[in-house]
Amino acid sequence: MYFRFHDSPTGSLLLAGDDAGLQMLYMDTERRGYPNADWQPASRQFDEVCRQLDRYFEGRLKRFDLSLAPHGTPFQQRVWQALLEIPYGHTTSYSELAKRIGNPKSVRAVGTANGANPISIIIPCHRVIGRDGSLTGYAGGLARKALLLKLEGVKLQPEQDQLLLI
Numbered sequence: 001m002y003f004r005f006h007d008s009p010t011g012s013l014l015l016a017g018d019d020a021g022l023q024m025l026y027m028d029t030e031r032r033g034y035p036n037a038d039w040q041p042a043s044r045q046f047d048e049v050c051r052q053l054d055r056y057f058e059g060r061l062k063r064f065d066l067s068l069a070p071h072g073t074p075f076q077q078r079v080w081q082a083l084l085e086i087p088y089g090h091t092t093s094y095s096e097l098a099k100r101i102g103n104p105k106s107v108r109a110v111g112t113a114n115g116a117n118p119i120s121i122i123i124p125c126h127r128v129i130g131r132d133g134s135l136t137g138y139a140g141g142l143a144r145k146a147l148l149l150k151l152e153g154v155k156l157q158p159e160q161d162q163l164l165l166i
Contacts, residue, residue, distance in 0.1 A: 001016055001017065001018055001023070001036070001038070001039045001040070002016065002017060002018065002039065002040050002041070002042040002045045002046070003015065003016040003034070003035040003039045003040070003041065003042060004016075004041065004042040004045070004046045004050075006046070006049075006050045006053060008053060008057055009057050009147065009151075010027055010121075010140065010144045010147060010148070011027055011028045011144075012027075012028045013025055013026070013027060013028075013053070013121075014026045014027075014028075014034055014035065015042070015046045015049055015050075016034070016035065016039065017045070017046070017069060018069070020067070020069040021066065021067030021068050021069035022046070022049055022066055022067065022068050022069065022119060022122070023069050023070060023071060023118060023119070024070075024118045024119060025049075025118070025119045025120055025121060025122055026118070026120065027120060027139070027140040027141075027144060048066065049066055049122075052064050052065070052066060053121070053122075056121070057151065059151065062087075062088035062089075063088060064122045066122065068119060068122065068123070070117070070118045070119050070123065071118065072113070072116065072118070073113075075109065075113060076113040076116055078101045079097065079101060079110055079113035079114060080113070080117055080119075080123050082097055082100045082101050083097075083114070083117065083123050083124055083125055083127070083128070084123060084124070085100070086124055086127045086128075088124075088152050089152040089153045089154060090127065090154075091127050091128065091129045091149065091154060092127065092128055092129075093128065093129060093130060093131040094107050094110050094111050094114070094128055094130070094131070094136075095107050095131055097110050097114070097128060098110045114128050115137065115139060117139075120139065120140060121148065124148075125138070125139075126138060126140075126144075126145045126148040126149060127149070127152075133157060135149075
């Protein structure tokens with residue numbers, strides 16, 4: 001497993017993966033215990049990931065084109081695949097996401113799978129919000145979720161805009 005840190009407007013990002021692709025993208029608040037002692041520093045393995053992330057944060061990239069290899073259960077994989085289909089600048093609710101994967105009664109399980117997403121930002125779990133428009137939880141913190149949504153042009157509610165000041 002290779003790893004690399006990358007600076008971003010949301011803070012330091014930990015990238016990790018192997019020849020199959022990117023397996024993890026964790027924000028500094030999520031990376032407890034990482035990188036593992038047996039991981040090797042990446043040389044150029046994540047150059048393209050970093051280039052695309054920079055373009056995303058500059059507002060010039062709306063869809064990532066990268067080899068992703070997240071590890072998870074078949075259910076989690078279905079949820080993460082559905083997340084990739086949420087367009088840039090749009091949001092959806094947990095209940096709508098459950099419907100999209102053909103399992104409308106699995107709203108809580110969808111929320112759990114969303115929270116277990118190991119490749120934040122690129123697999124856009126930040127685009128899932130509460131049915132009432134609330135931002136709800138985000139492993140990177142609600143201020144980062146608000147920042148990502150605002151970057152994508154999502155109109156936030158006034159109290160959500162206040163999160164950007166924190």
